[in-house]
Amino acid sequence: MNSKTSVSNWGNYPHIQADFKPWPLPVNPPKIARGMGRCYGDSALAENIVDTRSLNHFLDFDSNSGLLTVQAGVTFDEILQVFVPRGWFLPVTPGTRFVTAGGALASDVHGKNHHKDGSFSDHVVWFELHTASGQNLRCSRSENAELFYLSLGGMGLTGIILSLAFYLKPIETAFIRQHTVRCENLDDTMAGLESYGNWTNSVAWLDCMAGGKAFGRSILMLGESAKLPELSPKQAQNPLKIHSTKGIPFPIDMPSFTLNRFTVQAFNQVYFHKHPKGSQDSVVHYEPFYYPLDKVLGWNRIYGKRGFTQYQLVIPHQDARKGLQEVLELLAKRRMSSFLTVLKIFGEQPENYLRFPKAGFTLTLDFGISSSLWPFLNELDQVVEQYGGRLYLTKDVRMSADFLRRTYPMAHRFIDKLKELDPEGSFRSLQSERLALHS
């Protein structure tokens, strides 16, 4: 029974051998909870892992308020399957529905509506936490409040989240009224994101390879939950249709050179020009709008066996223009390419321990793992820090302990409180060790 399991998260890097057991089987500390493993790097990886997918029960739903209580291993995919037909949707969703509710809380996930609705944690009313002392504690903004706030975006370091309650939001249809705008350069892109800030959902797909006058060009996608009269007759036949539960499996690990500057440039060129100048309106299902990549199961294999990482940064508004320009210029200068580059606006969010979002622009880049990547990301770090930015822990696989402390003003307090609550450091991940969060 003690055979080790080979495990890695979505980035396929790093790979480790772990003792991997489903909750509630006993697992020796130090350990870490892991759900769907959709974080990209070394969060939720440790020698001893508690698999929370066995916590897969729905516990309660109040159809008046929309308050849903689930065990922590229930996935967003399941929630949509059950509740979309009844006219409810997730309050916040990341770009994949293959995450657990517990993971969404521990990673404090955000979506295209952050500037309007905040991140997932903002919709959570309470959760039950299995702590280092073996107690199961109910935590909310009024009960065990300190543990509550520490655990939002706390990367599972305060304990194992067993269940949680959060509000779903009512929808009239499962469709999205989409407005697409082609932005011809970085100024255009940033101004677009700002001026369309009254839309609930907004995100820009950015062509990081374009230079000259087209530097920073993008396709800006805006969306609003569609009302019944807005649907086409065909859509209106099943207005609360759920997503397709069948995906196309990605067949093989592609060779690591599949995504290089030339293929990415070619793809970007085609994708950008697929959108006509100006803007377009359409009504689309939530699946292609929120989860375009979920359709291809295992799309991470396009990066090959070496794996990949995402680098997600946020830079506050005042220096965002300068910061983003420097980041993108550095990319070109170092001849690096990012296949999927996404820019969006974060709304105001009070500083809270390790929670990532803060008002400003957030840029996501992804890179295949290679030896030249690490020095390059260190260079990017300097730009990010210079402009008051920071990086998202759920994507991170390599930031330094010092960098975290310099860019997260509450990191020290997180470390101190964690030590107070759990002197032994019972819950640890490779990431928390790397970031020296138990010292």
Next chain:
Amino acid sequence: MKKNILIVGANSDVAQSLARLRAENGHNLWLTGRSLEALEPIVSDLRVRCQVEALPFIYDAESTVPEDLLLALPGLPDEVHVAFGYLGNPNGIDQASEASRIMTVNFTAAVLLMNSLMHSFIQAKKQAVMVGISSVAGDRGRKSNFLYGSAKAGFSAYLDGLRNFGYAHGIHVVTLKPGFIRSKMTAGLPLPGPLTATPQQVAKAIEKAVRKRKGRVYVLPIWQAIMLVIRTIPDFIFKKMNL
């Protein structure tokens, strides 16, 4: 028609998959387990997910008298699944209590409960379906788990007889023989993929057996072939084998 379905031993992964599948079909579920606390999330899940009636009941194969369970139920169920079992320690021949527990749970308790239910169905003139989850381990005793296997062999023989007995009363009995199942009972064990069913596959096999009024059912057809081979090996060879 909306049925009331009783699953005795509802905590296992197979039973939970079965309950989910039957709730998705719109039926009400009555679930039993040894602790209400453990059943609570399971019944809540069925209520929230499938919007059916789901009720928890205490039943402990080693201590509950079948009549007590029947009294606690809101009425007679339309469909019964006896899904509890105890694998036990395969090397438990020097532990009388272990051997006794294996016999009690897998055979005696299952038989007494199904007797009691059959009797009630006949008295009420109710046409019901009863499913007993036995095991391929009962097809021939092997040294690796013959205590469990012999109890299941007895249970399989009992189910054959009960099916024969119930026929005249319009009561159908299914004998289900799963092979390896990927579940929390076998988490971490190296199981051979092609021979291992998921709890969802087992649940579907049960639903199909009930719908089509099948008698004996192997979840994966390959197990029928494997057990045929195992049964036909002459004993003078079999006794020397490591199975």
